[in-house]
Amino acid sequence: MKRISTIILLLTIVLSVSAQRLGIMGGFQMTNAYVLAGKCDFNAKPGPGFNFGAIYEMNLSHRLGFDVAVLYNMRHTSYDIDYEFHSDTTVHLSSTHFFLDLPVHLDVNFPIKNSTTMTFFFGPSFNVALHGQDIAWENTDQKKPVGYDTENLYGKDKGTENRYSRFQVSGELGFAVKYKAFEWRASYNTSINNMTNKSYLWYVGLRQGQYKYLRDGNFKVSFAYMFDLRK
Numbered sequence: 269m270k271r272i273s274t275i276i277l278l279l280t281i282v283l284s285v286s287a288q289r290l291g292i293m294g295g296f297q298m299t300n301a302y303v304l305a306g307k308c309d310f311n312a313k314p315g316p317g318f319n320f321g322a323i324y325e326m327n328l329s330h331r332l333g334f335d336v337a338v339l340y341n342m343r344h345t346s347y348d349i350d351y352e353f354h355s356d357t358t359v360h361l362s363s364t365h366f367f368l369d370l371p372v373h374l375d376v377n378f379p380i381k382n383s384t385t386m387t388f389f390f391g392p393s394f395n396v397a398l399h400g401q402d403i404a405w406e407n408t409d410q411k412k413p414v415g416y417d418t419e420n421l422y423g424k425d426k427g428t429e430n431r432y433s434r435f436q437v438s439g440e441l442g443f444a445v446k447y448k449a450f451e452w453r454a455s456y457n458t459s460i461n462n463m464t465n466k467s468y469l470w471y472v473g474l475r476q477g478q479y480k481y482l483r484d485g486n487f488k489v490s491f492a493y494m495f496d497l498r499k
Contacts, residue, residue: 287327288497291451294320295490299343301363302483315344315364323492325375333375335389340398342366343484358406359414365400365421365432369393371440371457385446393457395436397422432482433463442488451492458485 297317303310319341327333342364349359373389380386400421406412422434442455464482 287325287333289325289494290497291323291325291449291492291494292321293323293337293339293451293453293490293492294318295453295488297341297343297486297488299345299484299486301345301347302485303347303481311348313346313348315346317342317344317486319369319488319490321369323494325494327375327377330379331377333377333387334373334391335375336370336372339369339371340366341369341486343486345484358408359404360406361402361404363400363402366398367395367436368398369395373440383448387444387446388442389444389455390439390441393438393440395438395459397432397434397436400432431465433461433465435461436463437461438486446494449494449496451494453490453492454488455490456485456487459483 295318297319298314299317300314301310301312303312319339321337321339323335323337325333325335343366344362344364346363347361349361371391371393373391375387375389378386378388402421404414406414421431437460438457439460440455440457442453444451444453460483462481463484
């Protein structure tokens with residue numbers, strides 16, 4: 269009991285003397301997808317999106333700290349899918365999906381002068397897909413639609429397996445410039461786990477047993493306004 273009380277006391281002291289800030293953050297992002305699906309050529313094109321939410325920072329020492337954020341973001345990508353075993357079939361797929369992200373970063377701070385600090389940060393991001401929309405059509409003059417889905421992209425539809433994995437883990441690396449209550453951030457994250465499931469056929473069936481793999485990468489530029497919690 270005495271040890272527990274001592275640990276709690278030490279944590280209270282550390283938190284009381286550490287710089288802690290809470291802020292609002294938002295920005296622009298570009299998303300690109302990396303796809304592997306048997307003998308299909310996926311010509312992925314990056315698409316614009318956005319993110320916004322809240323961020324909390326705490327400095328553990330003069331040099332080290334951490335931050336955690338809760339962000340709502342939109343990711344958009346598109347593909348021109350060329351099926352080698354259907355030489356006359358090319359499909360264009362437009363994909364827009366919305367996520368709730370929880371990035372957790374270790375911060376390495378380099379104070380400069382005049383209340384300015386350069387910070388490099390890295391760490392995991394735990395992401396949950398909320399909803400999305402896929403639109404597919406033949407890449408011809410007629411643009412004949414072959415698929416339009418706004419529901420059950422992550423759930424089960426009449427007992428079939430969901431198309432995408434709802435949960436995603438990413439690794440993120442970036443830097444920030446901090447001046448007083450303002451922050452400018454730039455970062456890149458890429459998913460680690462496979463985001464698509466075996467039952468997803470990409471609107472035109474792939475050959476039996478072909479392995480399908482989908483990851484994405486996001487380049488983000490964000491702005492944050494921070495409030496000092498010690499004041």
